Amino acid sequence: MIENLVIVESPAKAKTIEKFLGKDFHVVSSFGHIRDLAKKNLGIDIEKDFAPVYEVPKEKAKIVSELRKAASEAKTVWIASDEDREGEAIAWHLANVLKLDLATTKRIVFHEITKEAISKAIENPRTIDMNLVNSQQARRILDRLVGFEISPVLWKKVQPSLSAGRVQSVAVRLIVERERDIISFKSESSFRVTGDFTKEAGNTDNGIIKAEASKRFPNEDDAREFLKLCCNTAYMVGGVTVKPGTRSPAPPFTTSTLQQEAFRKLGFSVSQTMAVAQKLYEAGKITYMRTDSTNLSKLALAKSREVIIAEFGEKYSKTRQFKTKTKGAQEAHEAIRPAYPDNTTVGGNNNEKRLYELIWKRTIASQMADAEIEKTTITIDMNNSPVKFSATGEVIKFDGFLKVYMESTDQENGDEERNTIPVVKKGLPLYYNSIAATQRFTIPPPRYTEASLVKKLEELGIGRPSTYAPTISTIQNRGYVLREDRPGEKRQIKILNLENGKIAATAKQEVAGKEKSKLFPQDIGMIVNDFLIENFSDIVDYNFTAEVEEQFDEIAMGDLKWTQMLRNFYGPFHKTIENTLEKKDRKTGTRVLGNHPQTGEPVSVRMGRFGPVAQIGNSDNDNKPRFASLTKNQLLETITLDEALNLFRLPRSLGMHEGEDMVIGVGKFGPYIRYKGKFFSLKKGIDDPYSVTMERALEIISEKNESEKNKIIKDFGEIMVLNGKYGPYLTKDKQNHRLPKGIDAQKLTREECLKIIEKSDKTKKTS
Numbered sequence: 001m002i003e004n005l006v007i008v009e010s011p012a013k014a015k016t017i018e019k020f021l022g023k024d025f026h027v028v029s030s031f032g033h034i035r036d037l038a039k040k041n042l043g044i045d046i047e048k049d050f051a052p053v054y055e056v057p058k059e060k061a062k063i064v065s066e067l068r069k070a071a072s073e074a075k076t077v078w079i080a081s082d083e084d085r086e087g088e089a090i091a092w093h094l095a096n097v098l099k100l101d102l103a104t105t106k107r108i109v110f111h112e113i114t115k116e117a118i119s120k121a122i123e124n125p126r127t128i129d130m131n132l133v134n135s136q137q138a139r140r141i142l143d144r145l146v147g148f149e150i151s152p153v154l155w156k157k158v159q160p161s162l163s164a165g166r167v168q169s170v171a172v173r174l175i176v177e178r179e180r181d182i183i184s185f186k187s188e189s190s191f192r193v194t195g196d197f198t199k200e201a202g203n204t205d206n207g208i209i210k211a212e213a214s215k216r217f218p219n220e221d222d223a224r225e226f227l228k229l230c231c232n233t234a235y236m237v238g239g240v241t242v243k244p245g246t247r248s249p250a251p252p253f254t255t256s257t258l259q260q261e262a263f264r265k266l267g268f269s270v271s272q273t274m275a276v277a278q279k280l281y282e283a284g285k286i287t288y289m290r291t292d293s294t295n296l297s298k299l300a301l302a303k304s305r306e307v308i309i310a311e312f313g314e315k316y317s318k319t320r321q322f323k324t325k326t327k328g329a330q331e332a333h334e335a336i337r338p339a340y341p342d343n344t345t346v347g348g349n350n351n352e353k354r355l356y357e358l359i360w361k362r363t364i365a366s367q368m369a370d371a372e373i374e375k376t377t378i379t380i381d382m383n384n385s386p387v388k389f390s391a392t393g394e395v396i397k398f399d400g401f402l403k404v405y406m407e408s409t410d411q412e413n414g415d416e417e418r419n420t421i422p423v424v425k426k427g428l429p430l431y432y433n434s435i436a437a438t439q440r441f442t443i444p445p446p447r448y449t450e451a452s453l454v455k456k457l458e459e460l461g462i463g464r465p466s467t468y469a470p471t472i473s474t475i476q477n478r479g480y481v482l483r484e485d486r487p488g489e490k491r492q493i494k495i496l497n498l499e500n501g502k503i504a505a506t507a508k509q510e511v512a513g514k515e516k517s518k519l520f521p522q523d524i525g526m527i528v529n530d531f532l533i534e535n536f537s538d539i540v541d542y543n544f545t546a547e548v549e550e551q552f553d554e555i556a557m558g559d560l561k562w563t564q565m566l567r568n569f570y571g572p573f574h575k576t577i578e579n580t581l582e583k584k585d586r587k588t589g590t591r592v593l594g595n596h597p598q599t600g601e602p603v604s605v606r607m608g609r610f611g612p613v614a615q616i617g618n619s620d621n622d623n624k625p626r627f628a629s630l631t632k633n634q635l636l637e638t639i640t641l642d643e644a645l646n647l648f649r650l651p652r653s654l655g656m657h658e659g660e661d662m663v664i665g666v667g668k669f670g671p672y673i674r675y676k677g678k679f680f681s682l683k684k685g686i687d688d689p690y691s692v693t694m695e696r697a698l699e700i701i702s703e704k705n706e707s708e709k710n711k712i713i714k715d716f717g718e719i720m721v722l723n724g725k726y727g728p729y730l731t732k733d734k735q736n737h738r739l740p741k742g743i744d745a746q747k748l749t750r751e752e753c754l755k756i757i758e759k760s761d762k763t764k765k766t767s
Contacts, residue, residue, distance in 0.1 A: 002026050005074035007067065007094055009081050012282035013113065017080065020115040021122075028070055030081070034060050035093050037140065042148050044141055050566045052141055056097065064097055071098045076106060078125065083109035083333065084290050085139075085556060086466055088132035095128060102128055111291075112339045113284035116299075135556035138565055142166065142548070145570060146539060149577050150532075157580070158531055158587050159524065159607065166539060166548070167463050168474050169532055173540045174456055175448055175481055176521045176529045183638055185444035190216040191223035191496070195389055195435035197235060197380060199422065204433060207422030211380055211389035216440070220494060223437035227498045229385050235430040238381035238388060246370040249401040251294035251322035252335035252363050255465035256458045258289070261362070263451035264408035266354055267517075269483075270450040274469045276355045277336070284339055285346045286359055290465040291333035292458075294322035296363075300334070303341040304367040312403060318369040337363040365405035372398040376421050380430055393421035410452045437496040447518040450483065461546035480525030486633070488514030523612045523636045527589045534587075535580045538573070593641040603644055605636050611668075612636050614644040631666055646690070654694045662697055664689050673697045680704050716750040719757070732757055 003024040008014050011029045018027040037043030038055040045051040056064050071077050079094055081087040087109070095105050106125035110117040146166045154162040193213035199206050217223040253261070255274075262273040277289035296304070301319050308317045322335075338360050346356045373396055380389035396402065424430075448456070454468045463471055475481045488511040495506045521529075529540070538544045548569075554560035590606040601617040608627070612634070617625035628647035630639060651665035651674075663674045664682075671682040671689035680701050682689055687696065714721035719732045728745035730737040730753055737760040739745060 002070065002074040004076050004078060005070050006078045006080050007071075009087070009090060010278075010282055012279065016113045016282060016284045017118060020113075020118045026070070026074075028067065030067060030090065030094060031060070031063055033090055033093065034064055034067070034097055037144055043144060046570070049563045050141055050570070052137060054093070054096075067094070068098055071100065078106045078108055078122075079128070080108050080110075080121070082290070083111060083288060084466060085132045085136040088129055089136035089140075091128050092130070092133040111288040111333050112286070113281065114339050131558040132556050134562040135552045138555055138562040139552055141566060142569060145566075145573070149574065150536065150539070153535075153577060153580055154528060154531070157583070157585075158527060159609070162524070162528060163478060164528065164532060164539070165471075165474060167457075167467055167471050167545065168478075168480075169529070169540050170462055170542060170545045171453060171457060171471050172475050172480050172521065172525050172529050173533070174453065175475075175519050176526050178445060178448060179521050179526075180637075182444040182447065187441045187444070189439050189441045190218050191220065191437040191494075192216055192440045193223065193226065193230075193435065193437045195230070196433040197389070197391075197430045198433050199424065199428065199430065201431040202433070207420070208433065209378060209380070209391045209421060209424070209430065211378070211391035214388045214390060217437065220439075220496070223496055224503060226385070226387070227435060227437055227496055227503050229382065230432065230435050230498055231501050231503070233382045233384045235389075235432065236381050236383070237424050237426050237428045237430060238379040239377075240424060240426055241377045243375045243377075244397075245373050245375055247373060247400075247402070248370050249320075249365045249368060249405070250362065250407040252296060252337055252366045253359060254292050254294060254324075254335060255290050256292065256454050256468065258336055258359070259454050259468060260410075260451040261408060262355060262358060263449060263517075264410070265358060266351075268351070268355070269517075270454060271469045271473050272351075273355065276351045279348070280346070280352055280356055280359075283346075283348070285343075285348075285352075285356060286339055287334050287337050289336055291336060292324060292465050293333045294324050294335045295333075296321065296337060296366075297334055300337055300341060300363075301367065304364055307341050307364060308368055312368075316368050316400065316403065319367055322366065335363075361405040362407075365401040368401035368404060369398070371396060371400040371402045378421060378424060391421055395420075410446070410449070410455070432498070435498040437498075439493040439495065441491075441493075441512065447515060447520065449517055449519065453519060460542050461549055462542065464549065464552075475525070478525075479522055480528065482520045482522055483517060484515075484520060485517065486513065486515040486520075488512055523589060523607055523630075526635070526637065527587055527607055530589075531587045535583075536573075536576060538576075589636045591636060591639075593639070593644055596645070603641055605630065605639055605644060607636065614639070614647050616648065629667070632668065632670060649690055652690075654692075654697055657694065657698070662694065664692060664697070673700060675701060713745050714748055714753075716753065719750060719753050721745050721748055721753065730756060 004021075004026065006017065006021065006025055006027045008017060008027060008029055009032055011031070014027040014029045018025070021027065035054045035056045038053045041053075043053050043055075045053060077098070077100055079091040081090040081094070091107055094100070095102055105128065107128050108121040108125050110121045143166050147163060150164040151162065154164060193216075195211055195213070197209040197211060198204055213226075217226055250257070258277065259270045259273050262268040263270070268276070274289065277286065280286045281289050301321070305317050305319055336359055338356070341360070341363060344357075344360060346353060348356070373394055376393045376395070378391045380391070382388070446452070450472050453472060457463050457468060457471070476483060490509050491512050492507050493510055495508065497504045497506060532540045551560060551565050555562045555565060588606045589612075590604060592602055592604045594603055595601060596603055596616055599616075603614065603616050605612065605614045607613075610629075612630040614628045614630060615625050617623055619625055626648060628644075628650070630636070630647065634643065647666070650671075651663045654662040654664060656662070657675070660676050665672055665674055666689060667679075669681065670684065671687070673680040673682065675697075680697075682692060682700065687700070711723050712720060713723055713728055719730060721728060721730055728739055730739065732753075737757050739756065743756075
């Protein structure tokens with residue numbers, strides 16, 4: 001007989017908790033959810049007040065059987081799933097499936113996996129909170145209704161195999177609208193004037209004052225005229241203002257701010273951040289990672305103070321309690337912090353160490369003294385122009401929290417630099433060392449990164465800590481949005497330099513529009529977005545989506561019946577579905593670009609069955625229309641007639657080589673050579689598919705073949721030993737397997753490979 005059975009969600013969590021409980025406790029894992037809405041027939045009985053129909057999926061049958069056996073042998077069952085709504089729902093599903101009495105089943109929660117937290121939870125069990133369960137049920141059912149009913153409409157009106165989701169569709173809308181802002185943006189140039197000034201003519205030993213003119217000039221002629229004035233004027237310090245100030249630390253991390261900062265500082269995607277944070281939490285190293293609270297416990301505040309005083313001294317300590325400002329913040333959790341603030345580092349893989357260090361620094365910095373700064377602004381007057389130059393400098397008098405941590409921003413300011421200003425007084429004459437008028441272009445609104453999209457969703461009150469990562473993963477997996485880098489385009493900028501009384505014009509190149517890890521809407525995402533706005537305006541309305549989240553919060557607090565909320569939503573929604581299905585039109589994103597210059601045939605673009613295509617001619621003519629796929633970075637909304645016509649120049653034949661035709665084409669992943677049934681990519685930025693020669697194509701093929709040859713270390717037929725990016729590895733049945741440390745890949749036999757694969761498969765099954 002088991003005295004106490006504790007059920008948690010993950011094996012890693014079970015392992016950590018078991019360390020803190022005595023021999024009277026047996027801890028097992030449910031491996032997440034054990035049941036969900038049935039996949040057939042919607043899984044919801046709408047006629048019976050939206051009664052959910054749940055089923056245990058096949059892959060969970062064995063786990064449920066083992067849990068039932070363990071529960072039947074236990075005197076007391078404790079359910080210790082996570083403390084949010086999702087965790088509460090898992091607890092309720094477990095109680096139902098294992099036929100546990102809801103009145104006597106002990107529910108325990110904790111926001112950190114430490115001995116103190118576990119002991120306290122055991123001492124203070126509660127029953128399952130049905131308000132939280134119903135809030136999660138309402139979300140799950142509402143999302144199933146939206147997805148299940150809108151998706152068939154999309155199949156009929158747009159394209160087969162499409163799907164829509166309540167929060168995901170709003171996220172796509174944000175990205176599409178931003179892209180259209182960028183498309184419609186017209187860049188304008190002006191000349192920014194900056195100068196280096198000194199206290200003595202030609203002498204830079206006493207420091208340089210770097211200043212900027214208060215006016216920008218619309219064109220080169222105006223900038224040149226101003227530089228002529230600069231050449232023949234006397235400069236004088238018009239004023240000096242010194243303002244003391246303070247800078248305060250950012251609050252401890254919430255789910256959203258952790259995702260944003262891990263992206264900015266570590267380059268982690270949102271889902272990667274959550275996966276690493278989950279490991280840290282389950283190992284007992286940080287508090288629960290799904291939270292919108294910036295609150296810290298009294299114990300955490302006291303421990304942080306001890307660490308700061310011991311490490312930096314008492315003057316660096318300032319205990320703070322931050323108030324949560326997030327719209328619709330719901331959970332009374334703590335912020336994300338180290339479970340033990342006196343641990344500056346932890347074990348684990350490199351990503352776990354880096355994320356923990358970030359959380360530790362942010363937490364400790366939040367309890368440190370303000371930084372004291374002194375901001376100095378100097379204005380420089382000209383005696384022949386009302387335009388002034390100004391210089392701003394900042395001196396840190398006391399670093400405070402900056403000793404540990406400084407929050408990053410989403411802004412990409414290449415022009416900002418720290419400026420140290422020499423001591424000067426009002427009325428002091430100054431002399432220019434050099435003055436430059438540099439052409440600057442206005443830039444469009446920035447595309448979203450995963451981090452800035454999370455920030456925007458949170459600002460709008462859309463989604464909750466548990467939904468950001470899956471939402472962003474889903475819109476990418478559906479092909480509505482693509483996260484990628486773009487190299488940008490080179491452009492010339494003009495510079496006018498004034499030195500020694502002479503103006504010299506020069507030019508330099510800069511790269512405009514370079515993008516790193518930005519979210520780009522794809523054609524199908526834009527078409528689906530437009531269709532939803534046209535036909536289901538509520539579903540993609542920002543305020544409506546935020547109001548739905550607030551209703552989930554009301555259900556969680558017991559202020560709203562979940563079935564009533566679903567009734568209010570479903571009636572109008574289902575009516576809209578019926579009305580939309582009655583419409584005859586389809587949405588294909590068709591655009592007519594013009595006529596073919598030689599044949600006069602119409603040239604258009606649209607969404608085809610297998611993606612966006614350009615078309616020459618109509619199907620009602622005697623000649624059949626010709627089609628060509630758009631390239632990866634082209635959009636139906638922005639492609640020009642010339643760009644569309646260019647697509648028909650490919651594929652092109654380079655001629656026969658060794659009895660086989662060599663063809664240049666363009667596909668989903670860019671331009672390629674097709675030869676002897678194989679594909680070879682052209683080098684990006686080097687090879688032009690419209691002009692590449694047979695000789696160059698043979699070079700590319702030879703290089704690829706040589707590379708492939710060097711990749712193979714051993715070939716045992718179905719098993720291969722290959723050279724990879726991170727060293728040798730095994731591959732069998734399209735599955736890759738790492739080699740154990742110290743193995744010489746060159747000496748491996750087939751039998752040894754099979755043993756390594758067998759051991760690797762066993763490890764994967766048990767982890």
